[in-house]
Amino acid sequence: MSTIANKKILPPLTFTEPHLFAGYGTHSTATQPPFEKLEVFGEKVASPSHLLNELEATAISGNDILSSVFYVSGLCTIQAGKLAPLCLLLVALVLYLFRGIYAETVTALPCNGGTYNILLNCTSKQFASLAACFAIIAYITTGVVSALTAIAYLKTILPWLPLETSTIFLLVIFFLLTNYGISESASVAKTIFVAHVFTLLFLCFFGVLFMLCHTDQLRENFDSPFPRVNVAGEHLDGTWLTAIFYGFSSAMLGVSGFETSSQFVEEQQPGVFEKTLKNMWTGVMLFNPLLSLISFSALPIDTIVKNKDTVLAGTAEVIGHWVKKKLHFPEHWEVGGALSLWVSVDAFIVLAGAVLTSFVGINGLIRRMAMDRCLPQVLLLKNPYTHTDSVILSLFLFLCVSQVVLLDCDVEALGGVYCYAFLSVMCIFAFGNMILKVKRPSLPRIHHVSWSSSLLGFVSVAVALMGSVLGKPQLLTYFLVYFICIGTLMVVMFNRVNILRVVLFILRELGAEESPSIFAAPTRSPHLASLSESTTLLSTPTPPSTPSRPSRRSSLLTLITRKISAVRDVPFVFFAKHDDLYVINKAVLYVMKNEQTSRLIVVHVGSKDGGEEGRNLMEHIRIIDLLYPKVKVSLLMVEGEFGAGMVGWLSKEMGVPLNAMFISCPDKDFKMKIQELRGMRIITY
Structure with missing residues (x-):
């Protein structure tokens, strides 16, 4: 020395x-603390007090991803026409690739944060924050689309409800609930999930029977021409290639929420995360293509497109009338209306649950980023009465309401904005998996996925993202507005010291005076x-x-x-x-x-x-x-x-x-x- x-x-x-x-x-030295203290701190670091089992974790994630079945069929039919079921099946196959991608990446780094956490540990903090911008926009649009579709199904029961006002009111209700301290409850999530899965299974069972007995409408829909498509603002006649390309891009909306499980992986029991991925994929593989095909046997394509927000309610009504006739129910029994009511109520509840998931998810992500000093520290201020993150929740509510107003409650437009954000998140996650293989090869992991699967998953989502951009170029403006606003805030946070130094330099050049003796020159001392x-x-x-x-x-x-x-x-x-x-x-x-x-x-x-x-x-x-x-x-x-x-x-x-x-x-x-x-x-x- x-x-x-x-x-x-x-x-x-x-x-x-x-x-x-x-x-x-x-230089300082410290003696090891008593073993009792280390044991206590070890338990606090090692695991939280309660870990979710398979059903609880699947319910929280499944309520999000399986709620998309209520609106993805109609949106996909607009672009793909009669090939909508095929497009939804292709999406399920791509999701199978992402089962492995997510399993390898998250089991290697099993911490909350999803894409942000992976990139934070494999790349720079700035790049991770860029990816988080897409995740934030995806959360915003998920909340809005879920709330809007929930109200659309509720309007089948209460047609006098104003769509925009009711959607904003629903968002405000969940803002108040989460601000009051009510978050995701595993028991409530399980109840909603089990009831929702039972509803879908019931509809699929009678839907398949109906489809086998009514092939006329199905053949008529398959004889219809392909829909015209928008290619970078120019409308052209559709072909089977354009139907698959644009339909596949729209159908990717049906896997919204697949990343949800990675946001709370620390709260899950060992081995549960991989099971949630399998369960979510099974639900998407079974329900999305099948229910789309059933709707084709019950409704004309024009009706599906016209009622894109409530396709399953209309399908359930047609199937209900057929069940009443086949089983010889009394004439005054409104079986079709009752089944449609059942589906609408189930849709409203599970979509409302997805809104709650958005509030809870965005709260965790933004708080993590604020703690990492990627966002202003004011976001960490808690409500003194409820001890909740009122600033974060208020900001999220404002952004959601702004989307409702700017896009005029258009589910198709909102779906386009969401596709930009969500597909970017999926694309970046696949990219993060490849970076993990290169930069963290020694990191232990439970699962391994081949390079070909990672590349194929990345290319598939990139193609879907390209289809969204070409098919809905006008929505790129709205997406960029949100991206620039959130991104600018992060850029300022990362460069605030440099910005303050520039201001300091300018003020000195202008002749501003500084108080003396505030910072003395450091004296040399031993290191x-x-x-x-x-x-x-x-x-x-x-x-x-x-x-x-x-x-x-x-x-x-x-x-x-x-x-x-x-x-x-x-x-x-x-x-x-x-x-x-x-x-x-x-x-x-x-x-x-x-x-x-x-x-x-x-x-x-x-x-x-x-x-x-x-x-x-x-x-x-x-x-x-x-x-x-x-x-x-x-x-x-x-x-x-x-x-x-x-x-x-x-x-x-x-x-x-x-x-x-x-x-x-x-x-x-x-x-x-x-x-x-x-x-x-x-x-x-």
């Missing part, structure tokens, strides 16, 4: 602003010396200080400088398993590129003094600290064994959340289970 210090590697520093020089790092105050790195966390309101004498320059310091004075942790200068240097470069911080604490868990490796690690951290003056690189050596309990204890004692802790890519000898990462980020090979 002394030898290197006497060489004076760097000349005396003269930086006078905290964003130019972060200060010198420190990584043993601290007299050994609790510097391990101490009870205190809330981040907010810059006090400047007095009239304080200049605007001082206020901006304080703001820059407050933004950057947030610590991050990197766990170094060995004394590997190359890996630690990569970790520092990653933090400088992806995080707006001036503090990085390298933590090494091992023997008390670390031995020869510990001494070398101290020397290397000192060198790293000298190389990067904008980041204060400190070293904390902890006696003990690395594991979930140690991570939980360090998180509490240092005041650093798990999502601000980084590790190298685990291998088969990793001390923790992959499920215990709980937001810890993988940033190096």
